[in-house]
Amino acid sequence: GENVEQHPSTLSVQEGDSAVIKCTYSDSASNYFPWYKQELGKRPQLIIDIRSNVGEKKDQRIAVTLNKTAKHFSLHITETQPEDSAVYFCAAGGGYNKLIFGAGTRLAVHP
Amino acid sequence: SAVISQKPSRDICQRGTSLTIQCQVDSQVTMMFWYRQQPGQSLTLIATANQGSEATYESGFVIDKFPISRPNLTFSTLTVSNMSPEDSSIYLCSVEDLGGGTEAFFGQGTRLTVV
Numbered sequence: 001g002e003n004v005e006q007h008p009s010t011l012s013v014q015e016g017d018s019a020v021i022k023c024t025y026s027d028s029a030s031n032y033f034p035w036y037k038q039e040l041g042k043r044p045q046l047i048i049d050i051r052s053n054v055g056e057k058k059d060q061r062i063a064v065t066l067n068k069t070a071k072h073f074s075l076h077i078t079e080t081q082p083e084d085s086a087v088y089f090c091a092a093g094g095g096y097n098k099l100i101f102g103a104g105t106r107l108a109v110h111p
Numbered sequence: 112s113a114v115i116s117q118k119p120s121r122d123i124c125q126r127g128t129s130l131t132i133q134c135q136v137d138s139q140v141t142m143m144f145w146y147r148q149q150p151g152q153s154l155t156l157i158a159t160a161n162q163g164s165e166a167t168y169e170s171g172f173v174i175d176k177f178p179i180s181r182p183n184l185t186f187s188t189l190t191v192s193n194m195s196p197e198d199s200s201i202y203l204c205s206v207e208d209l210g211g212g213t214e215a216f217f218g219q220g221t222r223l224t225v226v
Contacts (some may be wrong), residue, residue: 043203044154052121089153091215098144099205099215102153108131 002027004092006102014110019080021105023090030092031072033066034057034099036085047088048075080109117218122216124194124225129189132221134204139184142207145177148220149200157202162188176200194225 003026010107013019025033031052036044050057052071056062061080066073073092077084087106093099114137124130134143143160157178159167166179181187191198204218 023116043219046214049214077118098142098156100156103153 002092002100004090004100004102006090006105010102010106010108011060012108013080015080015082019075019077019084019107019109021075021088021090022072023074023092023102024070025092025100026071027092028068028071032093032099033064034091035062035064035075036089036091036101036102038089040086041060044089054080055062078108080107082109082111086107102104113140113216115204115206115216115218117204117221119221120219121222122224123190123217124223126195126225128194129190129192130223131188132196132202134187134189134206134218136185140206141179143187144205144207144215145179145187145189146203146205146217147200148203154203157189160189164196191223194223196225199223199225 004023005020006023011019032048037045037047038044048059048062048064050066052068055066061078063076085108087104088103091099116135118133121131145157146154147157148154150179156169157172157177160179162181162184176192178190201220201222203220205215207215
């Protein structure tokens, strides 16, 4: 089955800096890679996703890249703001298959 | 995107009792899933709720402990049976959009505390 590894587990940056979170997956059949943001006490919220037929996707300050050959994908947040502080989860799956989640990255953005 | 209503939002239960969590979606969805999120941890898939048939459980989860129903394409329940303090977690239902995509949306979660 699918296995997703996520790094780092914690990330601390200064406001305005960039943050990068990386994930690797094991199942080459996976074709959908979402990223979720979870604030304290709230449900995970989808912030961006990418499918296996593209290599990069961007939405304002957030971008995701996918390397299918290496089976890894990354989340990039530019010009970080304190409100970006949260736990971020990557996941892999797709095609009406279950999503398997990474362990999460706790991002702290310091003013 | 689908609107998911999950209830109860939280509960405190005595050990040895059972709690049933409900998940209602405002549109028909193909896939519904149940996850557990232990304090400070990631989301662990419990099972896939299959409409009209038995749920498909992940390794480490069994039907006797977590019976699941899915009577139609908009509703599912998860029961946490014979609870112990180790079952204290957030339980979340998730759906995938029938519209062809595989975006997964979550209910607001049920925070369960077993005392």
